[in-house]
Amino acid sequence: xxxxxxxxxxxxxxxxxxxxxxxxxxxxxxxxxxxxxxxxxxxxxxxxxxxxxxxxxxxxxxxxxxxxxxxxxxxxxxxxxxxxxxxxxxxxxxxxxxxxxxxxxxxxxxxxxxxxxxxxxxxxxxxxxxxxxxxxxxxxxxxxxxxxxxxxxxxxxxxxxxxxxxxxxxxxxxxxxxxxxxxxxxxxxxxxxxxxxxxxxxxxxxxxxxxxxxxxxxxxxxxxxxxxxxxxxxxxxxxxx
Amino acid sequence: xxxxxxxxxxxxxxxxxxxxxxxxxxxxxxxxxxxxxxxxxxxxxxxxxxxxxxxxxxxxxxxxxxxxxxxxxxxxxxxxxxxxxxxxxxxxxxxxxxxxxxxxxxxxxxxxxxxxxxxxxxxxxxxxxxxxxxxxxxxxxxxxxxxxxxxxxxxxxxxxxxxxxxxxxxxxxxxxxxxxxxxxxxxxxxxxxxxxxxxxxxxxxxxxxxxxxxxxxxxxxxxxxxxxxxxxxxxxxxxxx
DNA sequence: GCTAGTTCCTGTCAAACTGACAAAAATCTA
DNA sequence: TAGATTTTTGTCAGTTTGACAGGAACTAGC
Numbered sequence: 100x101x102x103x104x105x106x107x108x109x110x111x112x113x114x115x116x117x118x119x120x121x122x123x124x125x126x127x128x129x130x131x132x133x134x135x136x137x138x139x140x141x142x143x144x145x146x147x148x149x150x151x152x153x154x155x156x157x158x159x160x161x162x163x164x165x166x167x168x169x170x171x172x173x174x175x176x177x178x179x180x181x182x183x184x185x186x187x188x189x190x191x192x193x194x195x196x197x198x199x200x201x202x203x204x205x206x207x208x209x210x211x212x213x214x215x216x217x218x219x220x221x222x223x224x225x226x227x228x229x230x231x232x233x234x235x236x237x238x239x240x241x242x243x244x245x246x247x248x249x250x251x252x253x254x255x256x257x258x259x260x261x262x263x264x265x266x267x268x269x270x271x272x273x274x275x276x277x278x279x280x281x282x283x284x285x286x287x288x289x290x291x292x293x294x295x296x297x298x299x300x301x302x303x304x305x306x307x308x309x310x311x312x313x314x315x316x317x318x319x320x321x322x323x324x325x326x327x328x329x330x331x332x333x334x335x336x337x338x339x340x
Numbered sequence: 341x342x343x344x345x346x347x348x349x350x351x352x353x354x355x356x357x358x359x360x361x362x363x364x365x366x367x368x369x370x371x372x373x374x375x376x377x378x379x380x381x382x383x384x385x386x387x388x389x390x391x392x393x394x395x396x397x398x399x400x401x402x403x404x405x406x407x408x409x410x411x412x413x414x415x416x417x418x419x420x421x422x423x424x425x426x427x428x429x430x431x432x433x434x435x436x437x438x439x440x441x442x443x444x445x446x447x448x449x450x451x452x453x454x455x456x457x458x459x460x461x462x463x464x465x466x467x468x469x470x471x472x473x474x475x476x477x478x479x480x481x482x483x484x485x486x487x488x489x490x491x492x493x494x495x496x497x498x499x500x501x502x503x504x505x506x507x508x509x510x511x512x513x514x515x516x517x518x519x520x521x522x523x524x525x526x527x528x529x530x531x532x533x534x535x536x537x538x539x540x541x542x543x544x545x546x547x548x549x550x551x552x553x554x555x556x557x558x559x560x561x562x563x564x565x566x567x568x569x570x571x572x573x574x575x576x577x578x579x580x581x
Numbered sequence: 582g583c584t585a586g587t588t589c590c591t592g593t594c595a596a597a598c599t600g601a602c603a604a605a606a607a608t609c610t611a
Numbered sequence: 612t613a614g615a616t617t618t619t620t621g622t623c624a625g626t627t628t629g630a631c632a633g634g635a636a637c638t639a640g641c
Contacts, residue, residue, distance in 0.1 A: 311588025
């Protein structure tokens with residue numbers, strides 16, 4: 100018998116990334132095809148284990164972001180939003196996963212069929228409604244991540260992260276409509292974002308659109324916290340929960 | 341040479357609990373005195389490692405809550421709010437800690453000087469301002485937990501969790517004032533909470549107070565999401581961030 | 582060039598909400 | 612019975628919201 104009475108159990112630590120973007124005015128999430136068991140061939144969130152014993156968790160998230168998603172890391176917001184560690188969620192052992200939320204502007208179409216697994220942006224609806232089978236508990240993680248994004252849109256300037264460096268007010272409205280899954284009155288939306296101080300600032304030239312009156316361009320303003328917040332219509336807020 | 345190229349590093353998983361309550365109209369946090377190294381003798385959050393390999397993280401949080409804090413577990417809300425896993429935060433090795441926020445109603449004074457370490461409720465201000473030395477990165481964790489509570493007070497009915505089963509509107513206002521660290525107009529507060537549907541409901545008898553007009557009693561209503569939200573005055577919101 | 586179609590932007594108006602404050606109601610104390 | 616204290620009900624002006632009308636700026640088709 101040893102002198103040492105009890106040692107705490109150890110776990111494997113992973114990070115999973117919920118990366119959201121807008122494509123054709125609909126919310127999409129980045130998924131990759133798993134190359135190894137378990138769930139080989141299934142779609143899953145980008146992510147993976149800590150690389151070495153001394154790697155910081157946030158650093159691991161950034162590393163996976165560039166490794167698996169090949170995205171411009173610097174430009175992306177990256178926020179921890181949950182931990183998933185239920186015993187049995189991974190057949191390999193006790194795996195605890197830290198989930199991060201990232202928002203990406205619309206990027207140029209990835210060349211279809213590159214060497215990377217041909218998975219890519221998938222409609223968030225198809226994932227959340229269960230049309231698509233996902234590895235592990237990743238559907239649950241995506242649901243939580245999307246809900247977090249919905250809430251953040253109300254109180255923060257996160258919506259601008261979905262847009263490029265400059266954007267029109269209609270672009271911004273598309274973000275709100277896609278993430279919240281509702282439609283908003285353009286006139287009232289225009290007034291609201293304009294008078295929310297520090298949300299967006301004019302960006303010089305006003306040009307765009309193949310048809311209709313050209314829209315003014317804006318860029319993200321200095322404030323990250325919206326005062327007053329954007330209010331989500333009653334039905335929309337009660338869909339979840 | 342083995343066939344196995346690489347194995348992911350393992351970590352020790354812990355939970356830490358930020359348990360908040362109100363005492364004498366001020367926000368307090370529950371701290372315990374560490375009985376073992378490292379930081380033996382220092383104040384720290386209640387918490388600890390997973391007990392065995394198959395223990396669920398949330399279950400561990402509940403276990404620690406009853407073990408270390410001796411609180412009526414059932415009545416408490418318990419919400420995960422962050423993960424702290426910076427390498428080097430614990431000299432024993434790579435420890436990753438999942439932080440939970442719990443809100444407790446004002447409890448009967450614990451008999452001073454029981455067998456449990458005489459630590460107990462400490463003023464949140466004294467912790468956050470650095471008057472009190474804490475083990476590990478626990479001050480940081482408390483700061484994040486308090487900030488989470490501040491935000492949740494705006495949009496959820498969390499404030500009622502600080503109160504007993506029945507309470508007066510003034511009791512509720514005390515919660516907001518203590519957590520937000522500001523003072524509010526009683527007339528406007530009264531009107532606001534009354535017309536926020538489902539927040540609080542009348543609870544029969546109306547009695548209380550040694551002096552002044554007796555206040556009506558209420559109990560927590562059915563809604564957990566406040567529509568419209570309680571709005572925190574501008575200065576208060578901008579203190580943080 | 583003119584008209585129709587489209588999109589963006591500026592107004593308007595009533596209803597609801599907010600912040601500041603007055604004053605009445607219900608109790609205890611002196 | 613006269614404060615003192617605390618809760619509750621109002622009031623009032625300024626702001627915000629939601630719903631909707633209509634003008635402005637541009638493209639496409641004739």
